[in-house]
Amino acid sequence: MKRSFASDNYAGALPEMLEAIASANALHARSYGNDEYTTEAKKEFERHFGSDIEVTFVFNGTGANVLGIGTTTQSFNAILCADISHMYVDESTAPERFTGCRLYALPTNAEGKLEPETIRKKIIRIGDEHHPQISVLSIAQPTEYGTLYSIEELKAIKTVLQEHGLLLHMDGARLFNAKVGLGCSFEEMTKAAGVDILSVGGTKVGLLFGEAIVFFQKSLAKTLRFRQKQSMQLPSKMRFISAQFDRLLKEDLGTKSATHSNRMAQLLYAKLSAFSEINITKPVQTNAVFAILPKAWIAPLQEVVPFYIWNEQTNEVRLMCAFDTTEEDIELFVKKIEELRG
């Protein structure tokens, strides 16, 4: 299948990830994370995210979100999230099934971000046993629209949460793109900004498979190992995930990969902006471009470089750039547009 703008998990893996796995494949290693590769990778996480954290590696993004949050909740709790969030619209009922909790979906602003007031208004009936008890907010960074919460916005949200003793979970399925977009360190954008639980996406940035969960307070993770096993997210050959993350962080490959995909999105954005028929609908801050296209163009353009329609009613489409998107892909796409304009 040819490269596309459909999804960054249509892309394969970075060649370095295959190398990292091949290296970790020498001789035997202890299973379930009791191996040296995992120890080493955790050190890399401490270097980037700060010390005194708890890190583990899981199979997939839903696992990271559900296990990360579910380690801190009880079954009578509720989880706040954005109504466009992946956890709410694309993870089946995994959150309810595993945590027992209610999900409260909140409306976002035009940029796909939750505002402090929206959150504050939903924090109601605390201590009332008839009502689900909100205990955590989950936000995606970048959002599903590819936009970014600034550090200040994160802190403003954290202030609301702290007033009620709630935790902040960040779904960082594309965290490297967020880091590049914000131009700051991982620690600044997570720990220092008040994040308590973090999902770090590996698959979308070029791993074969594998995601990480970071707890910024070790006390939140006291039951993690038990819940990880119980939730079927404890890899027996964990070293094959750890070794990838270790390499990704050690050689800044994640950042390089995201720098490239963000840059490709900027290029695509710049090219598309030139066409009066095309309306860019969200700020382009990471590796996604959202645009309204003339309806007649959509099918022929999908033939050239496949992509998804985000909103059938408005003809808004989502164009995702990946670590392997090339300038040629973009040229091809633009050339087809020019052809369609006649």
Place this chain on the structure above:
Amino acid sequence: MKRSFASDNYAGALPEMLEAIASANALHARSYGNDEYTTEAKKEFERHFGSDIEVTFVFNGTGANVLGIGTTTQSFNAILCADISHMYVDESTAPERFTGCRLYALPTNAEGKLEPETIRKKIIRIGDEHHPQISVLSIAQPTEYGTLYSIEELKAIKTVLQEHGLLLHMDGARLFNAKVGLGCSFEEMTKAAGVDILSVGGTKVGLLFGEAIVFFQKSLAKTLRFRQKQSMQLPSKMRFISAQFDRLLKEDLGTKSATHSNRMAQLLYAKLSAFSEINITKPVQTNAVFAILPKAWIAPLQEVVPFYIWNEQTNEVRLMCAFDTTEEDIELFVKKIEELRG
């Protein structure tokens, strides 16, 4: 870490698996199993296990067991299994948490196998809403002792189950070793013997990661896709599992790998049998050797080639051979024994 007899998931991956992944890494592919590698791998499963089956690929063995069984049960059901089974003693409460069901652990015979009468006696209070309603039996093939149910034994168990409309699940975490041990085809030992749901282990036979689930009646798998997503076992880049299984089956690598590890176990068995101080406790039918060693020998032998003590009281140890166990490993072990005998 050096090679050991500790566990076959201490071993790494077959080099061909890395090659298969590298091949599947060319260009983009659809996610969540809608890719050509997965289609191809499923055809291989049909070739080996029979047509009209439903196959999917998941991350790990607990996932395969729990999702396979859980797709067919309701929360008021009970699952019969052996009291030594991995699902009962090594998968935390994942089965209860995901299925809601009771697990009834049955005693096995000296070879670690469940006997038809043991099963029959436990099938009680059918239709009584006060009692968990048994709906499925799970057996491991090979068993945790490395022993094998013969085709006749499987059919005798199936007869008991059919009398009460119960399903037969087979945990084939080491199914390739069982196949080699039985000397028959996959179809003969599963579909033809009455298996309804099958977990096929990949990790222990040399995959980087990945297991398969096979349903021998498609009607049992009607809700599979939904439950797979919900149970956090639907890999986004499924092709990287499929491609490994495809290669494993196409080139008979699994069978070769198991032939080797079974042969190593026979060799080890033959060597150990020669020592009057050592008592082999189970028939050696696949890649495991269980033996009672003089207590004083255990620690020094573990120094040479690590292994697990199975029973602290009796000094029974488990020696697992893997696809990469060498004759030298065995020589080393035997040499140390000779040294210890003085």
Place this chain on the structure above:
Amino acid sequence: MKRSFASDNYAGALPEMLEAIASANALHARSYGNDEYTTEAKKEFERHFGSDIEVTFVFNGTGANVLGIGTTTQSFNAILCADISHMYVDESTAPERFTGCRLYALPTNAEGKLEPETIRKKIIRIGDEHHPQISVLSIAQPTEYGTLYSIEELKAIKTVLQEHGLLLHMDGARLFNAKVGLGCSFEEMTKAAGVDILSVGGTKVGLLFGEAIVFFQKSLAKTLRFRQKQSMQLPSKMRFISAQFDRLLKEDLGTKSATHSNRMAQLLYAKLSAFSEINITKPVQTNAVFAILPKAWIAPLQEVVPFYIWNEQTNEVRLMCAFDTTEEDIELFVKKIEELRG
């Protein structure tokens, strides 16, 4: 504690319910519903709701809603309901915990009712395993505002549901009030209008305790007995609930009780309407009156006859009439209003 307009479950039980229990208390009876009182009560339900139904009795309203719906759902399903519904705002996370399902809360119109278009727009991504699969809609009749869906409105909703094979659940915590308000038979307002699963409230109409669940297709209730036991809602001395419902239906006590409370609400409504300072905010169709009062009046009025503030922002209050509300209670209330007007 004196009588109030706070909640119809602050009221006690009808004296006839105590008599019914005393009668059922002679000698021994089989437990768990295998008694003659239960058989008799079910016949009464068939007389009122139509034949070929499945009926059972449970402890409380949350149990009725959750067990009724949960008997028909699978854990990857979603349940549609109104965002003001009791099930959504006052039953903790019991629905999620027991069913595993997502709850999707829909906005209601000004009268607290769900409109067909609102429902239709939410029925999306059918067959997509990444998204919760909607399988049932739950509506309250009367609604939380005491308003009523007309038979035509019910049928219009049913039409939307049938297009997608979804079920209709009716939360009839105050079903007798609805029946009196609609002026039709139980069968007309439930079975004939397309209801599949029904919770029938007993507690709020004058039972000591006890609710009923009715399935209008027996096939939906195939696993009911098992799920009822498992959900801790199978009363051992079920006859003490059955005997109350039997008497309630046989002597039309529920209807009499609801006729009275609805009439009291009309009287209260008529009296309050006369005051220009008071704004009645919802149509008074059953036993609830919603009104905006001058803020300064609220506390002194609560002193006289207690009631709840529905909306702190707007000073809207909810005044519930029960089977034991008297004209004197209303006079007392109105007298205090006159006093407050000065």
Place this chain on the structure above:
Amino acid sequence: MKRSFASDNYAGALPEMLEAIASANALHARSYGNDEYTTEAKKEFERHFGSDIEVTFVFNGTGANVLGIGTTTQSFNAILCADISHMYVDESTAPERFTGCRLYALPTNAEGKLEPETIRKKIIRIGDEHHPQISVLSIAQPTEYGTLYSIEELKAIKTVLQEHGLLLHMDGARLFNAKVGLGCSFEEMTKAAGVDILSVGGTKVGLLFGEAIVFFQKSLAKTLRFRQKQSMQLPSKMRFISAQFDRLLKEDLGTKSATHSNRMAQLLYAKLSAFSEINITKPVQTNAVFAILPKAWIAPLQEVVPFYIWNEQTNEVRLMCAFDTTEEDIELFVKKIEELRG
């Protein structure tokens, strides 16, 4: 239906319970336990069970056991219980469904009691995330055989539990019979003996319905209210349960009722012992008599006074005496035996 020896929940309610309910039925009362009857009943519990306890009232015995235990467990825990326990054999999969935990059923001695060594041997693999983590032991007092743990036996069990930080739950479905049998106070047999969580049966001692849960450490009950609501065990008109328990304890009705049923069991035991054909199989310490009868006698005796066969293989039957069993019932039974002897 005539009186029987079948089950003590075939009996109805004590007349005083109906009176207590009638008294609580005057005027309105706050719902969900915020009423004066509940406050009063809790004081009675403190008087009998000791101060600094947490008490709540629920609908049924399964609810009491599952909620009591489930308030203290996490989903990766395991619960130890007797293999003959009601919770294990007669409460469907309610414990697994609600708690997520594994149930480990232990064999009892000939008197149906768990011995400290049996318990100790099962407490394994602490801290190992692959294995369910045992956190609580549940015992029934009296046992399902009607036998009693002595205070010393309880303390010996508690010692084992304390070594590993495990909790002790007591299923007191027939706690009043146990108290009478032991001849001590409630506090001596529960709090002082090391019980942490207690289910107190009301239904079997003469309540219309209703059970209590007592936590002897308030810290264990921190999330109780939330879990009670979520588990559908929070009665809206809780006062109708509280008022019964209040009266039961205040006037020592429970003790009187149990004194009578225990005495009837002794009488029955004495009479049956006289027949050489009958073999009494368990010590008669409360209100149950277990006996092996000649097979030919069983059906004709059931005609006279119904009862259950406990073991079809051995012709062992269970004869339960209730608060309303009379000497005439026993005479009738004995007369029939004499007739059958010919």
